[in-house]
Amino acid sequence: MEKSNVVTLEQLQTQIEELNAKIAKLESSRQDQLSIAVVSGDLDKILAAMVISIAAAAMDTQVKLFFSFWSLSALRDPKKSPKGKDVISKMFGWMLPNGTKKLKLSNMNMAGMGPVMISYLMKKQNVMSLETMFKEAGELGIEIVICEMSMGLMGFKKEEFIDYPHLSYAGAATFVADASESSIQLFI
Amino acid sequence: MTAEELKSVDVAKSVDARGTACPGPLLEAKKAIGTIKAGDVMEILSSDEGTKQDIPKWCGKQGHEYLGWAEENGYFKVYMKKK
Numbered sequence: 001m002e003k004s005n006v007v008t009l010e011q012l013q014t015q016i017e018e019l020n021a022k023i024a025k026l027e028s029s030r031q032d033q034l035s036i037a038v039v040s041g042d043l044d045k046i047l048a049a050m051v052i053s054i055a056a057a058a059m060d061t062q063v064k065l066f067f068s069f070w071s072l073s074a075l076r077d078p079k080k081s082p083k084g085k086d087v088i089s090k091m092f093g094w095m096l097p098n099g100t101k102k103l104k105l106s107n108m109n110m111a112g113m114g115p116v117m118i119s120y121l122m123k124k125q126n127v128m129s130l131e132t133m134f135k136e137a138g139e140l141g142i143e144i145v146i147c148e149m150s151m152g153l154m155g156f157k158k159e160e161f162i163d164y165p166h167l168s169y170a171g172a173a174t175f176v177a178d179a180s181e182s183s184i185q186l187f188i
Numbered sequence: 189m190t191a192e193e194l195k196s197v198d199v200a201k202s203v204d205a206r207g208t209a210c211p212g213p214l215l216e217a218k219k220a221i222g223t224i225k226a227g228d229v230m231e232i233l234s235s236d237e238g239t240k241q242d243i244p245k246w247c248g249k250q251g252h253e254y255l256g257w258a259e260e261n262g263y264f265k266v267y268m269k270k271k
Binding site for chain 1: 207208209210211212214215217218242245246249250
């Protein structure tokens with residue numbers, strides 16, 4: 001016997017209701033928001049993350065940056081020297097770049113010559129310095145979340161990070177939750 | 189609009205972003221847009237080639253009207269009208 005293709009009005013109505021509920025859920029879940037997992041600590045990649053973030057924020061897109069692992073070096077303030085670190089944490093502190101001015105290039109680093117040349121070219125061609133970018137980012141309301149786990153792993157202390165107006169500390173679930181409601185998600 | 193038409197438009201605000209590279213001009217424009225009224229025209233002076241593409245994209249997203257750009261001596265002017 002052939003199956004009937006006739007759909008009752010009630011069935012259609014429930015289907016429409018279900019679809020409406022799904023659309024409402026989709027609309028509320030994807031906001032005009034950019035989430036970036038910033039993992040790399042290379043000068044060029046931090047630059048890329050900041051340029052994209054500032055452009056997005058200038059276009060009124062909400063920006064949430066999740067800084068994890070090597071990228072934490074970029075958030076260190078060289079003027080601050082936290083106390084109470086154990087031997088391994090101190091070693092990590094010495095070996096890793098202390099602040100934006102000490103970051104290396106992912107390519108053409110040439111024992112520190114590359115970053116010097118890039119900084120010179122950036123100044124010459126009026127590209128904002130990373131310090132200025134972080135300042136602008138703060139004024140634009142760009143949020144920075146520091147990954148607690150990698151901070152602990154690398155022995156960094158909260159006291160050694162830059163003074164940034166929208167800085168907070170959280171775990172991976174925060175990035176997942178932020179990213180899931182963002183229309184753009186990037187990994188740098 | 190043609191370059192000639194653009195030059196005769198009444199400009200309410202002029203943003204000189206010639207001293208900045210990407211994303212500087214966009215940022216300058218964003219900061220200035222709050223100072224003008226709806227329907228006002230703003231011009232952005234830039235020597236960063238990307239600005240010609242970026243300002244229309246910004247206008248499109250924000251609902252402002254992009255009017256066009258005109259070449260000047262060593263830089264250019266991008267025109268837009270606030271929503």
